[in-house]
Amino acid sequence: MTLLSVDDALKRILKNATPLDIEPVSLIHAHKRLLRQDVAATLTQPPFDASSMDGYAVRAEDVLVTPVKLELIGESAAGHGFKGEVTTGQATRIFTGAPVPQGADCVIMQENTTREGTTVTIQQGAEKGNFIRPAGFDFKEGACLIKSGRPLTDRDIALSAAMGHGVLNVSKRPKVAILATGDELVYPGEIPGPDQIIASNGYALVPMIEKTGATPRLLDIARDTPESLDACIKDGADADILVTIGGASVGDHDLVNAALSARGMELDFWKIAMRPGKPLMFGRLGEQYVLGLPGNPVSSYICALVFLIPLIRALLGHQTPLTPLKSALLANNIEANGVRQHFLRGKYEKIKDPGGNLVQGVTAYSNQDSARLALLHEADCLIVREVNAPALEVGEQVKFLPLN
Numbered sequence: 001m002t003l004l005s006v007d008d009a010l011k012r013i014l015k016n017a018t019p020l021d022i023e024p025v026s027l028i029h030a031h032k033r034l035l036r037q038d039v040a041a042t043l044t045q046p047p048f049d050a051s052s053m054d055g056y057a058v059r060a061e062d063v064l065v066t067p068v069k070l071e072l073i074g075e076s077a078a079g080h081g082f083k084g085e086v087t088t089g090q091a092t093r094i095f096t097g098a099p100v101p102q103g104a105d106c107v108i109m110q111e112n113t114t115r116e117g118t119t120v121t122i123q124q125g126a127e128k129g130n131f132i133r134p135a136g137f138d139f140k141e142g143a144c145l146i147k148s149g150r151p152l153t154d155r156d157i158a159l160s161a162a163m164g165h166g167v168l169n170v171s172k173r174p175k176v177a178i179l180a181t182g183d184e185l186v187y188p189g190e191i192p193g194p195d196q197i198i199a200s201n202g203y204a205l206v207p208m209i210e211k212t213g214a215t216p217r218l219l220d221i222a223r224d225t226p227e228s229l230d231a232c233i234k235d236g237a238d239a240d241i242l243v244t245i246g247g248a249s250v251g252d253h254d255l256v257n258a259a260l261s262a263r264g265m266e267l268d269f270w271k272i273a274m275r276p277g278k279p280l281m282f283g284r285l286g287e288q289y290v291l292g293l294p295g296n297p298v299s300s301y302i303c304a305l306v307f308l309i310p311l312i313r314a315l316l317g318h319q320t321p322l323t324p325l326k327s328a329l330l331a332n333n334i335e336a337n338g339v340r341q342h343f344l345r346g347k348y349e350k351i352k353d354p355g356g357n358l359v360q361g362v363t364a365y366s367n368q369d370s371a372r373l374a375l376l377h378e379a380d381c382l383i384v385r386e387v388n389a390p391a392l393e394v395g396e397q398v399k400f401l402p403l404n
Contacts (some may be wrong), residue, residue, distance in 0.1 A: 003271055003272055003273035003278070003339075003340070004269050004271065004272045004273065004275050005272070005273050005341070005387070006272060006273065006306065006341045008032050009264070009269060009272045009274075009280065009282070009307065010307065010310060010322070011281070011307075012268055012269060012282065013268075013282055013289075013307055013310070013311055014061055014263070014310060014314050014321060016024075017289070017311055017314035017315055017321075018314075019036075019171060019314070019315060019316065019317035020171055020172040020174060020240065020315050020316070020317075021171075021172050022037070022169045022170065022171065022172070023035045023169070023170060023171075023172045024084060024167045024168070024169055024170075025167065025168060025170055025313075026166060026167055027160060027161055027165070027166060027167070027168065029155060030146050030152050030157055030168045030170060030400065031152060031153075031154060032084070032151070032152060032153075032213060033150075033151065033152055033168075033170035033204065033213065033343045034145065034150070034152075034170055034171040034213060034316045034317055034318065035146065035147075035148050035149065035150055035152055035156070035169070035170055036148055036149075036169050036170055036171050036317055037148055037168075037169040038144045038146065038147055038148050039144070039145065039146035039156075039160050039163065039165060039168065040142055040143060040144040040145070040158075040163070041139050041140065041141050041142065041143045041144075041145065041163040041165070042141065042163060042164030042165065043141050043164050044135055044136045044139070044140045044141045045137075045138040045139050045162055045163070046133055046135055046136075046137060046138065046237065047135060048099045048100070048135050049099065049100040049132050049133070049135055050097055050098065050099060050100065050132070050133045050135075050137075051058055051076070051094045051095065051096055051097065051098050051099075051100055051107045051131060051132060051133075051327070052096060052107070052131045052132065052133050053096060053107055053109045053110075053131040054094070054095050054096055054109070054110050055094060055107050055108045055109040055110045055112075055113065055131065056070075056072075056091045056093060056094060056107065056108045056110070056113055056122070057076060057086060057087070057090065057091060057092045057094040057101050057104035057106075057124065058090075058091045058104055058107075058108055059086060059087075059090075059104060059105055059106075060088075060102065060105050060106045060125070060126060060127055062088060062089060062243075063106075063108065063122045063125035064125055066122050066124055066125045067122060068119070068121070068122050069119050069121050069122075070089055070090055070091040070119065070120055070121075070122060070124075071090045071091065071118065071119060072090075072091055072092070072093065072115070072118050072119060072120050073086070073090050073091070073092055074092045074093070074101075074394065075092060075093040075094070076092050076093070076094045076095070076097050076098040076099055076100070076101055076300065077094075077095045078095060078096070078097040080098075081098060081101070081345070082094075082099075082101040083100040084101065084102075085101065085103040086099055086101050086102070086103035086104040087103055089110075090103075091104075091120050091122075092104065093120075094107060100132055102251050105128045105129065105132075106126045106127065106128055106130040106131070106132065107126075107130055107131035107132055108122050108124070108125075108126055108130070108131075109131065111354055111359075112124040130279060138162075139163065144220070145159060146159060146160065149317065149318070151213065152170070153167065171214060171315075173214050173215045173316075174214040174215070174240040174241060174312050174315040174316065175214070175215050175217065175238065175239040175240050175241070176205075176209050176214050176215065176216045176217070176237030176239055176240065176241045176242075176243060176308075177216075177217050177219055177235075177238075177241070177242050178202045178205055178206070178209075178216060178217065178218050178243045178245070178364075179219045179222055179232050179233070179237035179242065179243065179244045179245065179253075180199045180201060180202050180219075180221050180222070180237055180245045180246065181221070181222040181223075181229065181232075181245060181246045181247035181256055181295075182221070182222075182223075182224060182246050182247060182295065183223050183224045184196050184197055184344050185197065185198070185199040185221050187199060187221070188200065188203065199221055200297055200373065201245045201246075201293070201295070201297050201301070202218050202245060203218075203298040204297075204300075204301050204304075204374050205243065205300075205301075205304055205308070207219065208304060208305070208308075208309065209308070209312065212309050212312045212313065212316075213312065213313075213316050214240075214241075214312045217236070217239065218320075219232050219235050220232055220235070221235050222247075222256075222315060224247070224255060224256070225255075226255060226262070229247075229255055229256060229259035229399045230259055230262070230263070230374070231344055233259060233260060233263055233285075234263075237288070239288060240287075240288065240315060241288065241289045241290075241291060241308070241312070241315075242282075242285065242287065242290045242291070243291050243292075243293060243297055243304070243308060244256050244290070244291070244292045244293065245294075246293075246294065246295025246300075247291050247292075247295065254276060256281075256292060257270070257281065260267045260283065260285060260290060261266075261315055264285060264286065264287060265283045265284065266283050266284050266285075267281070267282075267283040268282045268283050269281070269282055270282075270292075272302075273340040273341060273387060274306075274340050274341050274343070275340045275341070275342050275343070275370070276294070276296060276298050276299035276302055276303075276343070276370035277293075277294055277299045277302055277303040277306075277343075278294070278299075278340065279292075279294050280292065280293065280294065280303050280307065282307075285318065289311060291308055291311065293308075296370050296371060297318075297371070297373045297376075298345075298370040298371065298372065298373060298376050301376060302343050302382065303324060305382075305401070305403075306343070306401075309321075309323065309325070310322050315335075316367040323401060323402075325384060325399040325400065325401055326399070326400055326401075326402060327397050327398070327399055327400075328348065328360055328361050328362045328397070328398060328400060329351060329353055329359055329360075329361040329395055329396070329397060329398075330360070330361065330362060330363075330364070330392055330393070330394055330395065330396050330397070330398050331349070331351040331361045331362060331363040331364075331394060332363055332364060332394060333391070333393050333394060334364050334385070334391060334392045334398075335391050336388075336389065336390050336391040337385040337386065337387065337388060337389040338387075338388070339387055339388065340383040340387065341384070341385065341386055341387055342368075342384075343383070343384060343401070344364045344365070344368055344383040344384075345364075345365050345368060345375050345376055345378075345379035345381075345382060346362045346363055346364045346365060346379055346380075346381050346382065346383045346386060346400065347362065347365070347378070347379060347380060347381070348360065348361075348362050348380050348381045348400070348402070349361065349362075349363060349364045351363070353395060354395045356395065362381060362383055362400050364383050365379065379403060380403050380404050381401060381402050381403055382401040383398050383399070383400045383401060384398075384399045384400060384401060385398075
């Protein structure tokens with residue numbers, strides 16, 4: 001049987017992955033949410049000519065020759081502007097952020113003045129516009145400053161608030177139900193029996209899913225019976241994506257495919273040309289996406305990174321859901337690859353190039369057994385080896401997928 005390539009599997013997973021609905025959220029909850037509607041200013045900022053300095057608002061033509069004494073006629077503070085007009089020979093005390101009074105066209109910093117009762121002596125003159133932020137200096141009403149399609153940063157939120165928005169329209173968070181399967185599994189903190197192991201896979205997926213912008217939920221471990229599997233699948237029916245872990249192979253105890261099919265899943269594909277991660281399953285259960293990950297901890301993690309994360313991004317509305325690969329020089333020799341695309345655990349670190357210069361490179365670990373979860377913990381990248389790729393030597397370029 002010809003195995004489906006990683007690229008073809010990704011295309012089939014993402015083919016019908018349309019963005020979820022839009023929902024309004026308050027600014028306080030908008031951080032890192034994917035914006036789905038452009039944000040335009042509802043007002044002009046600043047809404048008036050404002051002082052950028054503590055000092056005195058005057059007419060530039062009155063301070064052409066200094067020192068000069070001016071009559072002090074009032075005060076303009078932030079939130080409490082001076083309502084009168086500055087005319088010949090006059091000045092107002094002004095503070096940072098306050099409106100510049102009518103008639104005044106420059107601000108003299110207080111360090112260049114001497115005040116005596118109701119008069120102020122200007123020691124050094126200034127040109128028109130000195131220390132004045134004109135109305136609209138930051139942005140003007142109607143200006144579209146934040147475009148749809150970006151995860152909102154703290155700076156985006158600050159700007160949105162300044163533009164007069166208390167609520168932003170973002171993508172709904174995809175809900176992801178995670179279902180670990182197998183009689184051999186026990187929960188972390190429990191003591192496994194002689195034939196059991198601890199269920200670690202789902203606990204790696206939760207932060208990965210949250211970081212991508214979705215809402216994960218760990219379901220109860222499904223035991224190797226149709227009844228247990230059916231009950232757990234039913235419990236996750238409200239999720240946009242159901243992720244199963246293990247039990248999707250062809251062994252006598254691998255019952256996941258049958259349990260999902262009994263509930264109406266349409267299987268799209270099963271088995272791909274990838275290592276680790278050959279027994280990957282994908283299908284649809286009504287409107288729900290079903291992604292069956294291998295039970296092996298390393299295979300499960302890498303398949304989630306390669307397939308689940310792009311699916312979540314597509315449902316959020318990212319225009320480019322795939323994580324772009326990076327390039328680096330190889331720090332050690334790598335043997336030729338076989339008929340499955342290989343994701344080698346590696347370390348991104350400083351190495352010496354052929355000229356002896358220190359550059360960023362990658363080192364592929366030896367013994368890439370997919371059961372070595374400790375090695376995955378140690379790694380910070382996955383070196384991507386294409387199908388039938390030739391052997392590579394130190395100093396050659398390789399592509400890699402960052403893990404951090």
